[in-house]
Amino acid sequence: MPEHAVASQIAEGMLLPVLEDWCPLIPGLILYYPGRRHVPGSLRAFIDTLREVLSSSPVS
Numbered sequence: 374m375p376e377h378a379v380a381s382q383i384a385e386g387m388l389l390p391v392l393e394d395w396c397p398l399i400p401g402l403i404l405y406y407p408g409r410r411h412v413p414g415s416l417r418a419f420i421d422t423l424r425e426v427l428s429s430s431p432v433s
Contacts, residue, residue, distance in 0.1 A: 404420065
């Protein structure tokens with residue numbers, strides 16, 4: 374699970390992080406898609422929705 378998704382459960386002691394030495398720290402999400410001039414409407418809608426959801430969610 375991404376740490377930001379379970380941060381409150383970790384803070385409350387409901388979950389414990391494991392294998393921290395093997396978990397890379399990635400600042401955010403990465404989305405790969407073909408480098409075309411025209412991005413399909415469905416992909417554009419997905420990217421816009423993802424940005425909106427992530428910008429409104431609290432991050433620890």
